[in-house]
Amino acid sequence: MAGPLLQDVPGQDIACGQALLTMEHVTKRFEESLILDDISLTIQKGEVIVLVGSSGCGKSTMLRCINALEPIQGGIIRLGEEQIDPKSRGLTSIRQKIGMVFQSYELFPHMTVLDNILLAPMKVQKRKKADITEEAVILLERVGLKEKAGCFPRQLSGGQKQRVAIVRALCMHPELMLFDEVTAALDPEMVREVLDVILALAAQGRTMLIVTHEMQFARAVADRVLFLDKGKIIENAPPEEFFENPKTERAKQFLNTFSFETVKGKDKQGK
Amino acid sequence: MPDLGLEVLLKGQNMERLLIGLLAALKISLVSVAVSLPLGILLGTLMTWKNPFIKAVLRVYLEIIRIMPQMVLLFLVFFGTTRAFGWDLSGESASVIVFSLWGTAEMSDLVRGALISIPLHQYESGEALGLSKVQIYRYIVVPQTLRRLIPLSINLITRMIKTTSLVLMIGVVEILKVAQQIIEANRTASPNAAFGIYLVVFLLYFFACWPISVAARYLEKRWR
Numbered sequence: 001m002a003g004p005l006l007q008d009v010p011g012q013d014i015a016c017g018q019a020l021l022t023m024e025h026v027t028k029r030f031e032e033s034l035i036l037d038d039i040s041l042t043i044q045k046g047e048v049i050v051l052v053g054s055s056g057c058g059k060s061t062m063l064r065c066i067n068a069l070e071p072i073q074g075g076i077i078r079l080g081e082e083q084i085d086p087k088s089r090g091l092t093s094i095r096q097k098i099g100m101v102f103q104s105y106e107l108f109p110h111m112t113v114l115d116n117i118l119l120a121p122m123k124v125q126k127r128k129k130a131d132i133t134e135e136a137v138i139l140l141e142r143v144g145l146k147e148k149a150g151c152f153p154r155q156l157s158g159g160q161k162q163r164v165a166i167v168r169a170l171c172m173h174p175e176l177m178l179f180d181e182v183t184a185a186l187d188p189e190m191v192r193e194v195l196d197v198i199l200a201l202a203a204q205g206r207t208m209l210i211v212t213h214e215m216q217f218a219r220a221v222a223d224r225v226l227f228l229d230k231g232k233i234i235e236n237a238p239p240e241e242f243f244e245n246p247k248t249e250r251a252k253q254f255l256n257t258f259s260f261e262t263v264k265g266k267d268k269q270g271k
Numbered sequence: 272m273p274d275l276g277l278e279v280l281l282k283g284q285n286m287e288r289l290l291i292g293l294l295a296a297l298k299i300s301l302v303s304v305a306v307s308l309p310l311g312i313l314l315g316t317l318m319t320w321k322n323p324f325i326k327a328v329l330r331v332y333l334e335i336i337r338i339m340p341q342m343v344l345l346f347l348v349f350f351g352t353t354r355a356f357g358w359d360l361s362g363e364s365a366s367v368i369v370f371s372l373w374g375t376a377e378m379s380d381l382v383r384g385a386l387i388s389i390p391l392h393q394y395e396s397g398e399a400l401g402l403s404k405v406q407i408y409r410y411i412v413v414p415q416t417l418r419r420l421i422p423l424s425i426n427l428i429t430r431m432i433k434t435t436s437l438v439l440m441i442g443v444v445e446i447l448k449v450a451q452q453i454i455e456a457n458r459t460a461s462p463n464a465a466f467g468i469y470l471v472v473f474l475l476y477f478f479a480c481w482p483i484s485v486a487a488r489y490l491e492k493r494w495r
Contacts (some may be wrong), residue, residue: 096401106396120400
């Protein structure tokens with residue numbers, strides 16, 4: 001499935017090296033508790049950023065703020081030049097430029113796979129049904145699901161649903177893709193098929209912000225890894241550096257939870 | 272085979288009278304259904320809004336109608352209001368008012384339940400795709416809500432049809448009342464007619480409600 005997947009998808013017309021997403025001093029509170037604490041971040045066009053951290057640290061909330069699903073209490077988030085604000089009138093137009101894939105797929109259960117994909121391009125972007133169908137079928141074929149176009153979501157496995165959700169987001173030609181723990185709800189054998197699709201998207205130079213608990217995958221796909229703890233970005237480094245030499249104690253602790261020491265040998269020596 | 276007294280049906284225009292009675296019952300229930308469904312959808316939607324005043328008012332309305340037996344409501348509207356306000360209300364009109372009040376209340380609660388059963392993520396998924404509020408309702412929320420509502424509202428409609436048998440208590444001549452009249456008139460000639468006539472009444476109710484159930488099952492299958 002790897003290789004030149006999804007290559008001719010348009011939607012990336014900003015020159016390379018330009019800041020696509022900027023967050024300046026973003027603060028997010030739920031009632032009293034501070035979820036995002038003065039986050040500043042720039043994502044360049046074409047960059048793949050992986051966001052890691054223990055659960056409850058604010059990773060998902062950060063993605064949701066970027067897509068204006070949550071209001072922020074301070075700071076500014078911009079996509080290109082446009083400010084992202086849940087209250088602004090231009091919100092639907094800016095959201096079209098941001099594709100989001102959720103942990104629980106959230107396909108529309110009453111529509112076929114193809115209708116799920118066609119809905120937003122037809123109703124929001126007013127594109128021609130025939131054109132989008134053609135594109136959707138090509139994309140579905142590339143993620144190995146061409147023959148599922150007429151199926152309903154309930155007839156698909158979790159991994160298949162998630163690949164459809166990715167295609168659905170791609171058909172809007174987003175400039176930025178957000179992935180919110182997209183493999184967290186999947187059976188282990190199905191994780192790979194979804195991650196392969198994301199890897200292929202990275203290979204073609206898409207700008208992506210990915211929240212994941214798959215550390216091997218994070219290492220493979222990321223240009224930069226951000227480590228979020230208690231609402232602050234406390235590490236921001238290339239994956240090699242982050243995984244080999246984390247600067248903070250908190251990140252070391254976090255990474256340790258993913259490795260296991262061999263106990264068998266030691267046990268024998270002890271006896 | 273015991274004597275069911277079915278020959279009574281063939282006397283005079285008895286069968287025709289029974290059918291006319293059925294039509295009277297169906298008229299009351301169907302007019303009420305036609306009022307209840309749209310009003311219930313409207314009120315049910317309002318109940319999911321965050322306005323505490325609207326919510327409280329609708330809640331009180333729903334609870335009162337639910338707690339009160341339909342018979343008491345019928346008496347209240349037919350005897351109570353006509354006396355208190357001095358207007359002239361026919362039994363049919365009183366029945367339609369009561370059944371509409373009841374159906375609207377029940378329907379609004381069904382709609383509310385179906386609406387809040389659509390997960391928040393479905394709305395967010397639509398928002399993330401750039402759909403407007405109206406589009407999210409039109410293409411995502413309403414179609415799913417309707418699918419969930421069909422079995423529930425069919426149940427309500429058949430219940431409304433069956434419960435119209437109560438309106439004989441305020442003097443409306445519907446199928447059950449006609450049946451009683453026929454049985455009463457033939458008490459000496461065919462004392463067994465009670466069994467046969469009520470059996471026919473049972474079958475007539477069944478054939479009135481059955482097509483609705485069949486249609487519901489068809490829609491459920493098609494929209495699964």
